[in-house]
Structures are given as structure tokens and as C-alpha cells.
Amino acid sequence: MKFDFADQQPKFLMLMYGLVAFVVVVGGLLLLLDVVPAWFARRREAQLVAASVSGAPLPRRPKQREGIFAIFFLLPTLLLLTIGLVVPAIRTVLLSLMNRDSSEWVGLDNFGWMFSDDAIVRVLINTLIWVLLVPLVATGFGLIYAVLVDKARLEAVAKSLIFLPMAISFVGASIIWKFVYAYRGEGDQIGLLNQIVVSLGGEPKQWLLESPLNTLLLIVIMIWIQAGFAMVVLSAAIKAIPGDIVEAARLDGVSPWQMFWQITMPSIRPALIVVMVTLTIATLKVFDIVRTSTNGNYDTSVIANEMYNQAFRYSENGRGSALAVFLFILVIPVVIYQIRNLRQQREG
Amino acid sequence: MTTATPTVAAGTQKTDGTPTTKAGRVRKRLNSRTATLVSIVIAVVWTIPTFGLLVSSLRPEDEIKTTGWWTSFTNPQFTFENYEQVLFGRSASSGQLAGSFINSLAITIPSVLFPLAFASLAAYALAWIKFRGRDWLYIAIFALQIVPLQMALVPLLRFFSTGVSLGGVTLMPAWDLVDEQKFAQVWFAHTCFALPFAVFLLHNFISQLPGDLMEAARVDGATHPKIFRTIVLPLITPALAAFGIFQFLWVWNDLLVALIFAGGGDETAPLTVRLAEMAGTRGNEWQRLTAGAFVSIVIPLIVFLSLQRFFVRGLLAGSVKG
Numbered sequence: 001m002k003f004d005f006a007d008q009q010p011k012f013l014m015l016m017y018g019l020v021a022f023v024v025v026v027g028g029l030l031l032l033l034d035v036v037p038a039w040f041a042r043r044r045e046a047q048l049v050a051a052s053v054s055g056a057p058l059p060r061r062p063k064q065r066e067g068i069f070a071i072f073f074l075l076p077t078l079l080l081l082t083i084g085l086v087v088p089a090i091r092t093v094l095l096s097l098m099n100r101d102s103s104e105w106v107g108l109d110n111f112g113w114m115f116s117d118d119a120i121v122r123v124l125i126n127t128l129i130w131v132l133l134v135p136l137v138a139t140g141f142g143l144i145y146a147v148l149v150d151k152a153r154l155e156a157v158a159k160s161l162i163f164l165p166m167a168i169s170f171v172g173a174s175i176i177w178k179f180v181y182a183y184r185g186e187g188d189q190i191g192l193l194n195q196i197v198v199s200l201g202g203e204p205k206q207w208l209l210e211s212p213l214n215t216l217l218l219i220v221i222m223i224w225i226q227a228g229f230a231m232v233v234l235s236a237a238i239k240a241i242p243g244d245i246v247e248a249a250r251l252d253g254v255s256p257w258q259m260f261w262q263i264t265m266p267s268i269r270p271a272l273i274v275v276m277v278t279l280t281i282a283t284l285k286v287f288d289i290v291r292t293s294t295n296g297n298y299d300t301s302v303i304a305n306e307m308y309n310q311a312f313r314y315s316e317n318g319r320g321s322a323l324a325v326f327l328f329i330l331v332i333p334v335v336i337y338q339i340r341n342l343r344q345q346r347e348g
Numbered sequence: 349m350t351t352a353t354p355t356v357a358a359g360t361q362k363t364d365g366t367p368t369t370k371a372g373r374v375r376k377r378l379n380s381r382t383a384t385l386v387s388i389v390i391a392v393v394w395t396i397p398t399f400g401l402l403v404s405s406l407r408p409e410d411e412i413k414t415t416g417w418w419t420s421f422t423n424p425q426f427t428f429e430n431y432e433q434v435l436f437g438r439s440a441s442s443g444q445l446a447g448s449f450i451n452s453l454a455i456t457i458p459s460v461l462f463p464l465a466f467a468s469l470a471a472y473a474l475a476w477i478k479f480r481g482r483d484w485l486y487i488a489i490f491a492l493q494i495v496p497l498q499m500a501l502v503p504l505l506r507f508f509s510t511g512v513s514l515g516g517v518t519l520m521p522a523w524d525l526v527d528e529q530k531f532a533q534v535w536f537a538h539t540c541f542a543l544p545f546a547v548f549l550l551h552n553f554i555s556q557l558p559g560d561l562m563e564a565a566r567v568d569g570a571t572h573p574k575i576f577r578t579i580v581l582p583l584i585t586p587a588l589a590a591f592g593i594f595q596f597l598w599v600w601n602d603l604l605v606a607l608i609f610a611g612g613g614d615e616t617a618p619l620t621v622r623l624a625e626m627a628g629t630r631g632n633e634w635q636r637l638t639a640g641a642f643v644s645i646v647i648p649l650i651v652f653l654s655l656q657r658f659f660v661r662g663l664l665a666g667s668v669k670g
Contacts, residue, residue: 007447008446008447008450010527010528010615011447011450011451011454011528011531011615012450012454013528014454014528014529014531014532015453015454015457015458015531018454018457018458018531018532018535019457019458019461021458022458022461022462022465026465026466029469030573030577033571033572033573034571034573034574037571037573067477067479067480069473069477069571069572069573070473070477070479070482073469073470073472073473073477073572073576074469074470074473074474074485076466076469076470077466077467077469077470077489077543077547078470080466080536080539080540080543081489081492081540081543081544083507083540084500084504084536084537084539084540084541084543085492085495085500085540085541085543085544086492087503088499088500088501088502088503088504088507089495089499089500091502091503092499092500092502092503095502095503141390144386144390145387145390148383148384148386148387148390149387152384152387158387158391160653160656161391161394161395162390162391162394163656164394164395164398164649164652165394165398166597166652167597167645167648167649167651167652167653168398168601168645168648168649169600169601169602169603169620169644169645169648170601170603171601171603171620171623171624171627171641171644172601172620172623172641172644172645174624174627175401175623175627175637175638175640175641176397176398176400176401176641177397178627178637179397179400179401179404179634179637179638180397180400182634187414188414188415188416188419189416190412190413190414190415190416190417190634191416192396192397192400192416192418195416195418224394224397227394229663232660232663232664233663233664236660236664281494284496285496285497285498287603287604288603288604288620288624291603291624292603292623292624292627292628293627295628304498304604307498308604308607308608311501311502312501312607312608317502320502321502323498324496324498324499324501324502325499327496327498327499328495328496328498328499331494331496332494335494
């Protein structure tokens with residue numbers, strides 16, 4: 001082997017520092033929380049003893065100060081959330097109103113640019129296609145599969161097969177599918193898709209170069225990953241339908257088809273909404289697949305990818321931030337819809 | 349799925365004549381030949397791409413580049429050469445993934461531990477310590493889940509590279525991290541981004557612990573830290589496991605955060621960054637891409653398959669991951 005293990009030592013050292021820091025911070029915090037109250041308790045005991053010896057009236061028991069504990073328990077989380085999320089998010093909003101190196105205020109120019117530059121409009125349209133297709137198709141496949149394998153033989157195995165892509169990184173999944181889409185100019189095809197096309201008598205294509213087909217092919221990757229998520233949640237919802245409802249419907253003699261539309265679908269509606277909302281939000285933020293497969297070329301870019309390019313490759317901080325803010329704005333209505341739904345369920 | 353209840357053998361329902369459950373009835377119709385066929389087709393379509401990758405990664409370079417992987421069933425030729433090349437090869441073009449593999453580990457382990465500890469402390473306080481404004485605080489943290497992490501990237505990177513100064517006064521100097529030290533940035537970023545979801549998920553579990561238990565402990569004179577350590581922590585181990593797996597998969601598979609905070613250098617770039625780079629610049633070196641992809645997949649797959657039960661439970665209890 002030509003691999004030199006000694007080169008890797010600094011990394012392990014750094015990892016060790018990290019772990020030591022973890023032990024010190026968390027252990028220290030717990031220790032602090034243990035020692036301080038104990039000290040107060042001892043002091044109070046001493047006071048009580050002293051008071052009883054001297055015959056003075058017993059000091060009043062101080063009001064329970066639970067708030068103090070809460071502060072220590074919450075301190076690391078609140079600190080990190082403020083530094084890492086809240087303040088940066090506010091700054092991003094401000095940056096989106098400034099020029100590329102954040103030296104001048106430019107008002108809404110960056111947002112105007114988003115909707116006037118043809119390339120970016122294309123990006124927005126692509127994102128829209130993603131958001132329309134992925135949640136619907138992935139949930140559809142997940143639902144069909146969940147119903148089909150419910151209580152079937154080998155259910156556990158069958159579900160695992162669909163669920164497995166969830167563990168694979170978007171980058172890994174993109175490579176897997178790029179290989180399916182692979183193209184060779186002459187000789188045998190090595191990509192499965194082209195092989196199928198050829199064996200059906202068609203001409204092999206460079207799939208990922210052909211817009212708008214390439215966007216759809218990238219969407220397939222996302223669906224492939226997310227259908228498993230939809231399937232698991234919906235399958236659990238189907239299993240949770242109360243047996244007596246089903247029994248009653250069965251005694252009324254409904255057909256399985258009616259059963260599906262009138263019993264199963266209404267019962268799992270909340271789960272369906274959760275799945276769709278979660279997938280919509282995940283799809284809005286999709287980045288890895290586009291970057292790995294085409295790097296956003298050939299008209300395949302989406303908002304998250306464009307945001308990365310603008311902010312971190314072209315140093316256009318204003319435009320990058322504007323895209324991030326736009327992404328956030330797109331998420332909000334989805335979440336509001338979700339919250340309203342939850343509330344209706346709770347009331348109704 | 350290991351959570352699945354023992355399945356009713358298909359035979360028993362047939363002998364009954366009438367299936368006893370709704371699912372059974374739906375199945376009676378759907379589970380005709382067509383239904384079985386459809387589910388098998390879906391399963392096959394879902395599995396074949398990964399299978400093709402695995403088979404290809406074991407084939408010699410010339411074979412991969414000239415013939416489809418399906419031909420290796422009639423003409424089997426297998427080798428571990430690709431893995432050796434991609435993991436330990438010296439040349440820059442080979443990937444040197446062994447180093448990236450270690451980077452991935454170094455990034456992932458602390459990025460899982462920190463949010464796990466901080467979030468469980470916070471979740472306990474939000475669930476069982478009474479203080480003013482508790483509900484509002486919980487709602488605020490919960491709401492942070494919807495902030496896309498893209499919203500935080502640019503300012504957070506500046507925070508690391510230039511520090512914080514207010515009105516000319518330096519509150520915090522720049523971190524100025526080089527090489528391996530950049531891991532700290534990645535840990536920090538991942539911890540921040542994970543906290544809202546972690547607090548939400550763990551709060552769901554912790555708040556459902558029986559109140560009598562806490563009350564009894566309080567009466568016995570136990571303080572909050574003591575209750576947290578001796579009663580709550582052991583009881584929420586499944587929830588901790590659920591979030592741990594989530595966060596592990598999330599961090600190990602993440603590309604965006606690593607790309608920005610770890611960069612592409614040999615010292616810090618994790619597998620995802622290196623693979624994305626290879627896919628871009630050496631898109632036709634399939635012998636390396638297939639082996640490399642499998643190297644990046646294997647650890648999450650093992651974690652996932654062995655701990656699937658906890659993962660599913662977490663999935664069903666959680667919601668939107670930011």
C-alpha cells in the first residue's frame with residue numbers, strides 16, 4: 001500500500017481535541033449544575049442549624065429558584081442558536097439589500113435582478129418543476145407501495161428495499177444514476193438507460209445534456225431517494241387505522257376500492273400532508289443532486305445551487321443572499337399551511 | 349422493516365375465506381397477480397441502480413468502460429483493484445479516498461455528539477423546569493426549524509473568517525483556522541443547524557415521561573441536574589439513538605455545509621465533497637466513481653440497517669428537518 005498513515009495523524013489529533021472539548025463542556029456543565037445547588041443546600045442547612053442553636057426564628061425558606069437551573073440547561077443551545085442561526089439569518093436579510101461586497105444599500109435591486117435575468121428565471125422555473133413533481137410522484141409511489149405490500153409476505157424485506165436509498169447520500173445517489181444515464185458514442189452502451197433504448201431499436205442519447213429532459217432525469221433521483229420516506233410514514237399511518245372502523249365498513253359491504261378511497265385515504269390524510277410538506281421543503285432546498293450531476297449546467301440549475309454559485313463562487317454576496325431569502329419566503333406558505341392543518345385536526 | 353409486526357401468513361387468510369381486516373380485503377382485490385407484479389417491478393426498479401453500481405465497482409477498468417455491467421453475468425471478471433486505487437492510490441487523480449474517509453469520520457463524530465448533549469439538556473429544561481416564557485421559548489426554537497440553512501451560510505462564514513466587531517471594538521477575533529483545524533468550523537455549523545430539530549424531537553419524548561416519576565424524585569430531594577442524569581437520560585436512550593442516527597446520516601451525507609466550511613483541501617474534505625469533485629472533473633472514470641461511491645455508501649448503510657428500528661421511530665416522531 002502506498003498510503004501513509006502518518007499523514008493522517010493531525011486529523012485524529014483534531015478529532016481528539018473535539019472529543020476532549022465535548023467532555024469538558026458537557027461534563028463541566030453537569031458538574032457545575034451539581035456542585036452549585038449542593039453548596040446552597042449546605043449553606044442553608046448550616047443556617048438552619050445555627051438558627052435552631054441560637055433559638056432565633058427559623059429563616060424563611062427561600063422561594064424555589066428554578067429559573068436559574070433553566071438558564072444553565074438552555075445556555076449552550078440558546079447561545080449557539082443565536083450565533084449560528086438567528087443573527088446570521090437577520091444579516092442575510094440585510095445583505096440581500098446590499099451590493100456584491102456589502103458596501104452600499106441597493107434596495108430591492110437584487111430581487112429585481114432575480115426576475116429579470118433570463119438565466120435566473122430559468123432557475124426559478126426549474127425549481128418550480130422540482131417542487132411540483134417530487135412531492136407528488138414520490139408520495140404516489142410511496143403510497144401505492146405501502147398499500148401493496150401491507151401485510152404481504154416478506155413485507156419487511158420489501159419495504160427495506162425501497163427504504164434503503166434514504167441512507168445513501170445525494171452525492172452517492174447522483175453517481176449511481178449518472179451511471180444509469182451514461183453514454184458512449186460507439187460500441188456497447190455501459191449505461192442501463194441507453195442499453196434499454198438501443199435494445200428497443202432507438203438511438204442512444206446524452207441524457208444529461210438535453211434540456212428540459214435532463215431536469216426530469218435529475219428529479220427521478222430525488223424521487224428514488226424520497227419515496228422510501230413517504231412509504232414508511234404512510235405505511236405506519238395505514239397500520240394505525242382503528243380496526244373497528246374497518247370492521248364497520250366491511251359489514252356494510254363496501255368494495256376494496258371504496259374502502260381505499262373512503263376509509264384509508266381520509267384516515268391517513270394527516271400523514272399524507274406531513275409527507276407532502278416535508279418533501280416540498282426538502283425539494284426546495286435540493287442542491288447536492290444538481291451540483292454532482294450537472295453542476296447546474298445545461299439549464300438544470302435550481303435556487304439552492306444558484307445561491308451557492310453566486311455567494312461562494314462569484315462572490316456576489318448580495319445576489320446570493322437574495323436567493324437565500326427568496327428560498328425562505330417560499331418555505332413560509334408551506335409551513336403556514338401545515339400549521340393550519342394541524343390546528344384544524346386538533347379542533348375537529 | 350424491523351418494526352413491522354409479524355405478518356399474517358398469506359395462507360391463513362385464504363383458508364378463512366373472509367379476510368378479517370380492511371387491509372386484508374383491499375389486498376384480496378389488489379393482491380392479485382397484477383398487484384404483486386407492480387410491487388415487484390417497483391422493488392426491482394428501486395434496487396437495480398445500486399446493484400449495478402456495486403457490480404461495476406468490482407469489475408476491471410477496461411471492462412467497465414467498454415461493456416455494460418449486466419454482461420458480467422455471462423463473462424464474470426472481478427477484482428478489488430478499483431477499491432485499492434481509489435482508497436490508497438498516490439496520484440491525485442485516483443481520489444485518495446482513505447484520507448477523505450477519515451475526514452468524514454472526524455467531521456461526523458463530534459457533529460453528532462454536541463447537538464445530542466446540548467439539545468437533551470435544553471429539551472429537559474423546556475419540558476420539566478418551570479420558568480416564565482417557557483412556552484414562547486419552545487415555540488421560537490421550534491419555528492427555527494423552517495429557516496433554510498442557506499440563510500445562515502454567508503454571515504456564518506464571515507463570522508469565522510473575520511470575527512465579530514461592534515463599533516470598532518473586537519468582540520471576537522477571527523478564528524483563522526488552517527488545515528485540520530477547519531473541522532471545528534464544520535462541527536460548529538452542523539451543531540447550530542441541528543439544534544432546532546434535535547430540541548423538537550427530544551422534547552417530544554422527554555415531555556411524555558410520566559410526571560409522577562419527576563414529582564416523586566423532587567419530593568425525595570433530587571435536584572434537576574440529578575433527575576436529568578439519573579432518571580431522564582436512561583429513559584430517553586431510544587430517542588437519543590433516533591436522533592443520533594438521523595444526525596449521523598445527515599452529517600455524513602451532507603455536501604453543502606462541508607463544501608463551504610471544510611473546503612476542498614486534502615486535510616478536511618469529506619467523502620461527499622471529494623466524490624462530487626470527481627464526478628465533475630473525471631466523470632468518465634467509472635472504475636473510480638463506482639468504487640468511490642460505494643465506499644461512501646457503506647458506513648451509512650451499515651448504521652442504517654443495524655439501527656433501522658430507532659431510525660423509523662424517530663422519523664415518525666419528527667417532522668421537518670431544516
